[in-house]
Structure formats: structure tokens, C-alpha cells
Amino acid sequence: MATTPTAAPKTNRIGLTVLDYRGSKTTLCAGCGHNAISERIIDAMYEMGVQPERVIKPSGIGCSSKTPAYFMSRSHSLNAVHGRMPSVATGAILANHKLIALGVSGDGDTASIGIGQFVHLMRRNLPIIYIIEDNGVYGLTKGQFSATADLGSKLKTGVINDLPPIDTCAMAITLGATFVGRSFSGDKKQLHSMLKAAIAHRGTVMIDVVSPCVTFNDHEGSTKSYKYMKDHEEPIQDISFVPAFEEIDVDYDPGATVEVTMHDGSRLRLTKLEEDYDPTNRIKAISRLHEAHEKDEVLTGVFYVNPKAPTFIDMLNVTDEPLATLPESVVRPGREALEQVMEELR
Amino acid sequence: MATTDVALRDASGQGERKRVVNNMSIQVATVNGSGSQSSNTVLLRSIFQMGVPVSGKNLFPSNIAGLPTWYTIRACKDGYIGRKKEIDFLVAMNPETAQEDVMSLAPGAGVLYDEPLNLNKLRNDLVFYSVPYDKLVAPVCPEAKLRKLVKNMIYVGVVARLLEIDMAEVEKAIRKQFATKAKAANLNFAAAKAGYDYAATLAKQDPYFIQRMDKTAGKIIIDGNSAAALGCMFAGVTVVTWYPITPSSSLVETLIEYLKEYRIGPDGKATFAVVQAEDELAAIGMVIGAGWAGARSMTATAGPGISLMAEFAGLAYYAEVPGVIWDIQRVGPSTGLPTRTSQGDILSTAFLSHGDTKHIMLLPSSVAECFEMAQDAFHLAEQFQTLVFVMSDLDLGMNYWMSEPFPYPATPINRGKILSKEDLERLGSFARYKDSDGDGIGYRTLPGTEHPAAAYFARGSGHNEKAQYSERPDDFERNMERINKKFETARSFVPRPEVVTTGKTKIGILAYGTSHWGIVESRDQLRDEYNLETDYLRLRAYPFTREVHEFIEKHDRVYVVEQNRDAQMLSLLKLDIRPELVTRLRSIAHIHGLPLDARSVTDQLISMEGK
Numbered sequence: 001m002a003t004t005p006t007a008a009p010k011t012n013r014i015g016l017t018v019l020d021y022r023g024s025k026t027t028l029c030a031g032c033g034h035n036a037i038s039e040r041i042i043d044a045m046y047e048m049g050v051q052p053e054r055v056i057k058p059s060g061i062g063c064s065s066k067t068p069a070y071f072m073s074r075s076h077s078l079n080a081v082h083g084r085m086p087s088v089a090t091g092a093i094l095a096n097h098k099l100i101a102l103g104v105s106g107d108g109d110t111a112s113i114g115i116g117q118f119v120h121l122m123r124r125n126l127p128i129i130y131i132i133e134d135n136g137v138y139g140l141t142k143g144q145f146s147a148t149a150d151l152g153s154k155l156k157t158g159v160i161n162d163l164p165p166i167d168t169c170a171m172a173i174t175l176g177a178t179f180v181g182r183s184f185s186g187d188k189k190q191l192h193s194m195l196k197a198a199i200a201h202r203g204t205v206m207i208d209v210v211s212p213c214v215t216f217n218d219h220e221g222s223t224k225s226y227k228y229m230k231d232h233e234e235p236i237q238d239i240s241f242v243p244a245f246e247e248i249d250v251d252y253d254p255g256a257t258v259e260v261t262m263h264d265g266s267r268l269r270l271t272k273l274e275e276d277y278d279p280t281n282r283i284k285a286i287s288r289l290h291e292a293h294e295k296d297e298v299l300t301g302v303f304y305v306n307p308k309a310p311t312f313i314d315m316l317n318v319t320d321e322p323l324a325t326l327p328e329s330v331v332r333p334g335r336e337a338l339e340q341v342m343e344e345l346r
Numbered sequence: 347m348a349t350t351d352v353a354l355r356d357a358s359g360q361g362e363r364k365r366v367v368n369n370m371s372i373q374v375a376t377v378n379g380s381g382s383q384s385s386n387t388v389l390l391r392s393i394f395q396m397g398v399p400v401s402g403k404n405l406f407p408s409n410i411a412g413l414p415t416w417y418t419i420r421a422c423k424d425g426y427i428g429r430k431k432e433i434d435f436l437v438a439m440n441p442e443t444a445q446e447d448v449m450s451l452a453p454g455a456g457v458l459y460d461e462p463l464n465l466n467k468l469r470n471d472l473v474f475y476s477v478p479y480d481k482l483v484a485p486v487c488p489e490a491k492l493r494k495l496v497k498n499m500i501y502v503g504v505v506a507r508l509l510e511i512d513m514a515e516v517e518k519a520i521r522k523q524f525a526t527k528a529k530a531a532n533l534n535f536a537a538a539k540a541g542y543d544y545a546a547t548l549a550k551q552d553p554y555f556i557q558r559m560d561k562t563a564g565k566i567i568i569d570g571n572s573a574a575a576l577g578c579m580f581a582g583v584t585v586v587t588w589y590p591i592t593p594s595s596s597l598v599e600t601l602i603e604y605l606k607e608y609r610i611g612p613d614g615k616a617t618f619a620v621v622q623a624e625d626e627l628a629a630i631g632m633v634i635g636a637g638w639a640g641a642r643s644m645t646a647t648a649g650p651g652i653s654l655m656a657e658f659a660g661l662a663y664y665a666e667v668p669g670v671i672w673d674i675q676r677v678g679p680s681t682g683l684p685t686r687t688s689q690g691d692i693l694s695t696a697f698l699s700h701g702d703t704k705h706i707m708l709l710p711s712s713v714a715e716c717f718e719m720a721q722d723a724f725h726l727a728e729q730f731q732t733l734v735f736v737m738s739d740l741d742l743g744m745n746y747w748m749s750e751p752f753p754y755p756a757t758p759i760n761r762g763k764i765l766s767k768e769d770l771e772r773l774g775s776f777a778r779y780k781d782s783d784g785d786g787i788g789y790r791t792l793p794g795t796e797h798p799a800a801a802y803f804a805r806g807s808g809h810n811e812k813a814q815y816s817e818r819p820d821d822f823e824r825n826m827e828r829i830n831k832k833f834e835t836a837r838s839f840v841p842r843p844e845v846v847t848t849g850k851t852k853i854g855i856l857a858y859g860t861s862h863w864g865i866v867e868s869r870d871q872l873r874d875e876y877n878l879e880t881d882y883l884r885l886r887a888y889p890f891t892r893e894v895h896e897f898i899e900k901h902d903r904v905y906v907v908e909q910n911r912d913a914q915m916l917s918l919l920k921l922d923i924r925p926e927l928v929t930r931l932r933s934i935a936h937i938h939g940l941p942l943d944a945r946s947v948t949d950q951l952i953s954m955e956g957k
Binding site: 020024051052053054056058068069073074075076077078079080081084086087088089090091092093094095096098099116117119120316317318319320322323324325326328330331332333335337338341342345346 | 564565566567568576579580581582583584585587604608609611613614615616617618619620621623624625627628629630631632633634635636637638639640641642643657658661665751752754755758759791792793794795796797798800801802803804805806807814815
């Protein structure tokens, strides 16, 4: 019997296979949008050639916050308390700013219990990718409305939501995040490109990913269902991303495309589907998001990007080496320092 | 106890009064925001420079300006630096409280008052000195808007003349106080001098004097929060988070100053990060994130902050993340008395969070221990991979205390059980929550460790030895028992108590923190006035060490003295000791928010002894 030689598995630029980016088997419901997001994270990290050991995956509490177990097992995770992912992520990044932080939260975790920490994280432009896996309901407690649920949307039980939603993207832009977008777990190509650009960005990335809950919020009358999203998603651009390490390039029409050069030299190309949309204009971005609510559109795309703003690490003027592993000779001043202080106190 | 020496002829001619030398409490009653703190510090320092043991206690309102504040300086040749209830010399600057302040004095006290207050009519058993502050301040301070501040320095000069404090020392203290502002120093010295010169016209009638001694040579004066800040810096803290709250704010504010001075690298960059968080929840969240990622991280707070940190404390306990929390205790519950001292957070902190949680607490009594225990706290947090709470209080944290200079840390920084890339290459793999060494403490890896087996999943939900999610009853039980074992191990590593045994008594006193200073003096009162010997154990940490159990075993009655209503430390002791010993514990509790004074302890103990 002839033996077929097995082809060497495909590897990325640092010699890892896509399997090196996988996690444990998901325990979420079959068809949950969150699983698709985990897949996109794996692909994006793999394609960008990110060393998994440099990544940390802080999360809060809820179905979304369980997902770090389902991707990138070679990266450290810290599953924190409800709504408090931003603070643990902040501490971890201050301890070691060479880490790449991918924080996972949900709409309940972020927009209700965690809104305070969310707000202050956005203000600081801390280098982090903050993903909201947004399904408009509390899944783990069996389907109560969250604060991102749209006005008039209906629960399975028939309860109508009569409070306006919090638009986390509009908030993030207002507060100072420097890469803000919305996507849909079912829009594979868009989310994939957006995540790759997010990895190349230096500063706070906030991506709200509408991610249908197949068990509690995928019915007629829900505004976060697969069907509703297919009918109402309005992408403002076609997104393509050219990493810094890729030489191959294609021509594009500068009249129809906004090109943003990222911190590492990568290029984010946003081909306008909407004339006049300028992703570098904060005020207009916020205004367009509010307009979308009035028109019942679910706007997706990169709403705002500013690759040049100083990050929290820059503002704190932290030394280049990670604080966590600075040697004693650096973190404990010498005897003469103590003697000087004692002399001043005599 | 002898408090007098040479006889002094009473100027009123009504007989002889004893000179009282280097043994008095001077109280300055002012309104807050009037700049009196500088004057009080100068007065305190002047006495200190005269070689006389001294302490200063600020009793201030929760307010920015305009409410009454009292500053008490105690000079004591015998070295007692706790609060003394009786005031011997009053500087009455606040018209609002002057009458009450005067009425509460014991006969014979001296009173310095602003002339228009006419306080001398109130009583005839006190010694009154009137000072025309407005008349004195105008010539030395041409700028009218500064007069309110400078006026306070006048009383320093008057007091110096009356108590015979050397003006050269006053000048030295003023120059130190305004070290970077020569103009302010000159102006203030001129004011003090004006007071000093004016006081030459006053007839000294009170018996109080300061005389040179040699009991402060080489010593320093510092507040506990600054001492803690220094300790944290020398412990190698790298991430500091905080949310301002009285009385802890000055700890971090001072730390920031020290870090800026001593912890900027040759590249001009900081070897630390300080974040003013949005609240205490975020502050402790950042501490935990940083501790997990390998920093020596800390925050400082007070009771309300501790309450807010409860949920996160459970995460750190169960996911086993190091961190240091300073609790500068103030009076609760709720907002309580935010500017008064207390030991009221002991029980809530010991078990902070839901489920079975227990935390290591360190109990500093002195500024030297604030410095030393800062280092212990970081060390223990990393050795035991858990939060360590340092239970200071407002009295220790915000008041000035004399101390021997702090010794340079004697031991190198030890980061605990951390596996490096090289360790992992040798081992192949590791189980984060496995008790490999029999002490309950697992090995951890830091994020960023470049080895495929380095990562683990830290979580507050049920997990097994390999840090995998688990709801199995046996996994949960085993894990909780192991974490408890760490706590038991910690008993042998936390600071041991200070035990004083006379060998002459079956009566013991057990106290901790700033209660210590009242106890030192009370034990002498009990011995000298009541012929009652006592043994003494000063707790320095929770969990309790072997010595604590032995002390209770050896005494028939143990008076547990603390500054809270519910005998919180006594309650913790009850849970720890053999049941038949519980009846030996007696509570002496103080909850009024003022630092514990010796006389109250003495009186209560004597009454409980039925004497």
C-alpha cells in the first residue's frame, strides 16, 4: 500500500500552527455567537503571528467572560468578578506593559454592573483590546434584559423593553478610546479584519460585537437575533487590513478609501460604503451613531480610529522593562537614600 | 510617679506650687484652615529639639475651614507618648470653643488667650495670660491677608517664653518647617519673636517648664502614613492604586513624593506606576491584576473602602493573588467619624468577603513598625499568594511620633514561589494549585513567561489543582482545605507578639496597634498607684501565633484592650483558643474616637478587678 506523505502543517510567521492558538472545548450553547467570536480571535492572533505567551485574557462574569477558556490556552487568563475586568486588566498591564491584553466582557458585565470601570478604562487609553460580546440579555441567569437591549425589543416571555439602550461605542468614542467599532459575530470577514487591526493598534480598542444568544434572545421581536442582524446590519465600510510584515499589496482607490497607518506600520483600509464618513472625526462618528438609533439601523464598522494618541503607559512614563520583573537593585533604593530621608526627619 | 521637682513660689503669693518640668499637655484650640498646623509643628519640634520626649495629636473636624480643631502636644520626660486626658496648658485661639475649653480644665492649668476674648473672668482657679494678637501681628506682617496665618506663630513665641523653651530651637524649627521658603521663614520667626518679646511683660504663674534633656538625640519625627510610604518604597512596590479617603490619602500622597525622588531610573522613567482609581473597587481590582501579573502592588484605604473591596478580596483569596492593602482605620459604621481614630475594622477585615475567607492582618503600633511591616506585608503576600492587610489607624497614620531612625531592610526581596521559563523547561509542566511542598502553597507563573506550559487560568469559580474549571465536590473541598493550610502555615511566619512577663502576676493585658501607648503608661500606673503587676502581650499579627495561646494559658485573667465597641479582637481570639480558656478573656473597649489614654484603661481595669 502506497503511503501518502503528510504535508507539514501550515505555520504562521513565528512558526506556530493554528492549533497553538486553540483553547478548551466550548461549553456554550451550540450556535452561540460567542463561539464564532472565539474562532475569529484565534484566526486573527494566528495570522498576526502573536506569541500566545505574551497575551493575557482578563474577563468579567457571564457567558461572554467564560470564553477565554475556549481560545488560546497558551495565554494566561484572569476571570475576575462581575463588571470588573477593566480594573484587573489595568493592573496587569501596568505590571507588564509588554503584554497584549485581550479583555472579554458582555453587555451585562460592561453596560450595567461594570459601567463605572468601563467608563474610566476608556478615558485612560490603556493599551487593551476590549471586546463586548453583546447579546442584549443576561444568559447565565436565564434571559433578563441588559442595558444594551433596544427600546421595544421583546423577551421570550413577551416582556417589552421600555428603556433606551446604552450605546457602548458612542460612549467609548466620547470618553477617549482610540479605536472603536461594532461588528456582528455572523460577519466573519468584517470581524476578522477588525480584530487584526485591533492587534496592531496601540491604545484602547473597544469593539462591540453583536452576538446572538440562541437560547434566550434569537426570537421574533428581538433586535439582537441572527435574523434581525441580517436584515438591519448597515456596514459603513468594507474593511481590509494589511499587516506590517506583509509585502504583497493591492491597488486601491484613494478617493473611495480611507487608509489609516497603524502604530506598527500596518495599514487599515476602510472603503467607504457611506459617502462622507470619516473615521478620524470623533464628533461626526458620535453623531452618526445617534442617527443610526433613530433610523433603527445597526451600524457596523470602524467608527473611530486615532493611532497617534498617547496611551496610559506613555502618560505614566513607565520604564521600558516590565515593572513586574524589575530587579531589587532597581526597586529598592540604596542605604544612602534611607539615610538622607532619616536625616531630613531629625 | 514623681512628676515634680524644685518648688516654685506661686506668684500670687498664695503659697508654694511645685515646678512641673517636662511633664505636661499643651492644647491649642483653633479653627481649621487657619494655618495653625505649622505653628503646632514648630512648637512640637522645639520641645523635641530640647531633648524632651514629645507627641502631637491633632483632633480635627471633617471639614476644610472654619470648624474647631484642637492640637495636643504632650511633653513627657518619662517617655509616655500616648494621649493624656488632662490639659495643663491651653492656648485658646477659637472664640467658638474658648468658653467650653476653659471650663473643662483642671484647676491650676495655664491659659493663653486672645485679649478680646476676656476669658480671665470665667474662672479664678486658673492662670490666665492675655495676648493682644492683633496689635502684635500688624508690625511684623504688613500684608493684611497673611496676618490670619502668621498670628498663630505669635503664640509659639509666647509659649516658648512662658515654658522657657530656647528661642534658638524655635527658630531652628521654623527654618525647618519653611525650609524651601526663606521669606515665609523670616516672617514667621518675626511673629514668634514678637510673641516672645511680648511675653516678657507677663508674670509667670503656672508651674510648667521645659528643660533640656537628652532623650531625643538621634531620633526622628514622622507620621505613620509617611513611615508606611517609606516602607513600601523600600519594599520595592511597583504598582500603587488608590482612591482618596481620610485618613489614608496622605500615605499614597507621600509615597508618590518619595517615589518621584528615589525611584526614577537613569533613563528618566518611572520604576513604578501610580493610579488614582475611580473608586475602591477599581483600586483593589488593579492591585489584584498587577499582583497576578507579578508586580508588588498595593492600595491604601479606610473602613468604607474595605467594605467596597469585599468581593474582590474573595477573588484574591481564592484565586491566590498577592497584594497589600493598608487600612488606616477611622470610626465607623458608615461614614461615622471620618477624622477620628478606631480599631473597628478588625472583624470585617479578618473575614472580608463571602464564603470561607480569612486574611492575614499585620498590626503596627509605631511608625517604626509601619516601616517594617510594609516590608513584611509584601513579603508575606508573595510567600502566601494572598492579600495582606496592614491595620494602621488615624492616630498612628496622621499624627507625629518620635522614633529611632528606621533600619535599612535586612533581608533581600523574595518573590515567593514563582516558576521561570527555565524551571518549566526542567519540569515540563506544573499544576498551579497543587500542594507540592506540604505547606499549602502552590507554584505560580507570571503572564509573559515564554514557555508553552506557563499559562494557567486564574478564576474565582471552582477549580482543580491544574486551575481547570471544576464543580466537583472533592476538588472544591481539597482546594479549600489546602488554602486553609496556607493560613495555618502563616502562623509561624507572621510577626510574633511582643511579650512582657513580670513573673509576679496572673493578670495579663493583651492589646495591639496604637492602644499600646496607653497600655505602657497604664501598666506603670497600676503598679505605682495600685501595687498591681500585670504581664503584657502586644499582638502584631493575625493569624495568632503560638505565643498568644501560651500567654492566655498562663494567666487567670486577660484584659483585651481595644478601640472598638464589640471587642473585635477578643472575638477572634475566642475562635482560636481552647473553649475552656474563653472565660479568661475580659474586654476593655473604647469607642469615642479619641486615642486611647492610660487613665481610662487603669480605671476600668481596677474596677473590673474589684479594687
